[in-house]
Amino acid sequence: MKPLPLTVRLAAGLAVTAVEQVRKLPRQLAGLPVTVVSEALQLSMRVQQRVTELAIKGDDALSVLRPAEQEPEWATFDEDEPGDRSAPAEDPWAEEEQALAAGPPAALPTYDELSLAQLRARLRALSAEDLEELLAYERAHAARPEFTGMLTRRIANLGNQ
Helix, strand or coil: CCCCCCCHHHHHHHHHHHHHHHHHHHHHHHHHHHHHHHHHHEEEEEEHHHHHHHHHHHHHHHHCCCCCCCCCCCCCCHCCCCCCCCCCCCCHHHHHHHHHHHHCCCCCCCCCHHHHHHHHHHHHHHHHHHHHHHHHHHHHHHHHHHHHHHHHHHHHHHHCC
């Protein structure tokens, strides 16, 4: 049997492909809104990225012509504002420096080397005052959430007893 001409075979192939696509259409229509929104968002992001890249290149090019201000005129600092400077300002870091200078609490001189499990084993032997001192020391130094949480719970348990 002699093969059919190429144009006939192409037309038949196109017809079958069209029928297949029409059958797939209902499934594709369900996902179409998501696909369209996704494509639009991707395009929007690409445009934004390109605009940002161009703005950065423009800033670099223009920085040669106009150097950046060292201190913008709108920036104000506490020391710039007029005020009564006769009274010495209280050092906001003094309390923290004192806490850091203080050694570990007397109740547990090896506190800094203790693991969480080792500390837990020693908690029952400590008074509420000792625990408060440990908690203050922990907050001023390492401020580890698991240590502060355990000390806080132990202090609350002592208060409930």
